[in-house]
Every structure is written in structure tokens, then in C-alpha cells.
Amino acid sequence: MTAATSALPEQFDVIRQALPPTVTLVAVTKFLPVETIRAAYERGIRHFGESRVQEAIAKQADLADLPDITWHLIGHLQTNKARKAVEHFDWIHSVDSLKLAERLDQAAQELGKTPQCCLQVKLVPDPPKYGIDVAELEAALPQFDQLAHLKICGLMTIPPQDVIADTVQGLFTEAKSLADAINQKGLSRLHIDQLSMGMSGDYQVAIACGATMVRLGTVLFGPRPQSP
Ligand SMILES: *Cc1c(COP(=O)(O)O)cnc(C)c1O
Numbered sequence: 001m002t003a004a005t006s007a008l009p010e011q012f013d014v015i016r017q018a019l020p021p022t023v024t025l026v027a028v029t030k031f032l033p034v035e036t037i038r039a040a041y042e043r044g045i046r047h048f049g050e051s052r053v054q055e056a057i058a059k060q061a062d063l064a065d066l067p068d069i070t071w072h073l074i075g076h077l078q079t080n081k082a083r084k085a086v087e088h089f090d091w092i093h094s095v096d097s098l099k100l101a102e103r104l105d106q107a108a109q110e111l112g113k114t115p116q117c118c119l120q121v122k123l124v125p126d127p128p129k130y131g132i133d134v135a136e137l138e139a140a141l142p143q144f145d146q147l148a149h150l151k152i153c154g155l156m157t158i159p160p161q162d163v164i165a166d167t168v169q170g171l172f173t174e175a176k177s178l179a180d181a182i183n184q185k186g187l188s189r190l191h192i193d194q195l196s197m198g199m200s201g202d203y204q205v206a207i208a209c210g211a212t213m214v215r216l217g218t219v220l221f222g223p224r225p226q227s228p
Contacts, residue, residue, distance in 0.1 A: 051075025154194030
């Protein structure tokens, strides 16, 4: 065993191997060192999620010798960082306003890229959290649908922290229904075939409700530092 592989906690492979093969595991490595990313890469992980653009850029520079990583931005993105996000990420899970989507689309056009995007939806009021509420999202669908340089193919949602398990299940089910409803509107580009939902505390429920991507940090890597 190399030093790098032994750096991962024992539960790493157990958790991973228990996931259905159809679900994409996005290993969340925010605040974790590049050695951890390398160790996970050596075990076969190719999808990594980071919550901050600058932190990810620094790590990507260190990991430039690993060419086939798919990078996912999962944290809130300020519009003034839209261009950097498009440059450095394949997926953006946290598209939480039409304005941000328009900035991303413009950057994507300029850079000749087509990032895959999830619309982050807030299914219940949750003041500290970002996300588009359902009514607002439905009203803006025609505008989202016009953004030719984004591949908007997912919904992302995070339940509020303090809700009970039944509510979490209800919210994930609602996300699935919302995706189905959007797909029935006959939009030209926008088609939702990914549900990015489920973190360490609730990913099994999310998968049972139809999640296609889970974003796992703690359960794979153990507790993380509060900041890099
Ligand atoms: C940090 C984070 C995760 C991972 O959280 P864990 O509870 O450690 O699995 C998933 N999604 C988002 C948006 C995050 O910010």
C-alpha cells in the first residue's frame, strides 16, 4: 500500500461499493488536501466536487498530471466568477438564478465550452440557503431554455438542516416530480435527466427517491477541517 492510499479511511471503499452502479459518486473534497484527491483517484474516483472556485483552481494546478478528472462546482457561485467557473469546471450544480445562468452562458460562448448545469432548487423556504424557488423556476424556464451554451440537464437540491427524515424524503420526491413536470413542458433544449441530491446524512434516502448523483464528503473521507 502506498502512503497515498492508506490516507483514506477504511469506510471509503465500503460506502462506494454499496452505491448502485447507476449513481454517479461526486467525491466532495472541499478543504481537503490534494493528497486526499490523489488517493481517491488511485482508487478509481474520477468525479470530484469543490465548493469554491479559487480553492479548486489551486488544486487543479497541482493535479494537472491527472487528466481525466471531471470537476464539479457544488457551492454558491457569484456572478463575477462565472467565467472562471466555466474555465475550470465541467459541471456546475449550483446555478441558483437566471442572472447567473446568463453570465455562465455568455462565458461559455466566449470560451467555446458547454458546461453541464444543474438548477439549484429550493423546495421549502430556507433563508440561509441559496436556490431558486419552484414558482420562480417555472416562470423562468423559457429563458433558461434559450441559453444555447449551457447544457442544463439537472436539478440540485439540499434539504434544510433541521428537517425530520420524513420531510427529507418528501422533498427529494418533490424534486423528482418537478423534474418530470419540467420534462413534460416540451422545451427545446432543457431536459432534466440528472438529480443531484444526497449528502453524507441523507444520500440513501435520496437514491431511493431517484438521485442520479450524490455529493459525498464526510462519509467517505471522515470529518473535514472547517476551512482550507
Ligand atoms: C460540503 C457539501 C457536500 C458534502 O457534504 P457531506 O455532508 O460532507 O457529505 C455536498 N454538497 C454540497 C453542496 C456541499 O457544500
